[in-house]
Amino acid sequence: MRVRVGSEDAHYGTIAAGAFVMQLFGDLATEITVRRGGDEGLLRAYEHVEFLSPVRPGDFLECRARLVREGRTSRTFQAEAWKVISTRADVGESAADVLDPPVLVATAIGTTVVQSHLQRKEAAPAPVHPAGAS
Numbered sequence: 001m002r003v004r005v006g007s008e009d010a011h012y013g014t015i016a017a018g019a020f021v022m023q024l025f026g027d028l029a030t031e032i033t034v035r036r037g038g039d040e041g042l043l044r045a046y047e048h049v050e051f052l053s054p055v056r057p058g059d060f061l062e063c064r065a066r067l068v069r070e071g072r073t074s075r076t077f078q079a080e081a082w083k084v085i086s087t088r089a090d091v092g093e094s095a096a097d098v099l100d101p102p103v104l105v106a107t108a109i110g111t112t113v114v115q116s117h118l119q120r121k122e123a124a125p126a127p128v129h130p131a132g133a134s
Helices: 018-037
Strands: 002-004 010-012 042-051 060-070 074-087 096-113
Touching: 018 042, 018 060, 018 074, 018 096, 060 096
Parallel strands: none
Antiparallel strands: 002 060, 042 096, 060 074, 074 096
């Protein structure tokens, strides 16, 4: 998913709260559970979260998640948020740069659960990704 960080997301002066990125990760987890079991499920826990670079209003983020483990009711995912466009307030009020390469701003590993009686689809085998691919 690709999103633009809005001015309403700034909570620390000119920096967006980490909760903004966590909400995006939650949306990605929900998409995984819908695709795998036909139900939104419930986010159970995060095993790991890292915030690596600040996110500011006007930045564009590209967020991705992939399924890394699947149990009978649980789905463990790995998520990343990359800044692909950065605002440049130092240059001008509306200045921005496309980042090449993008900057990794956050990562997480989390688990979501879909109770067995709510699963409407038979989970297909998880796609196998070559090492380092996402």
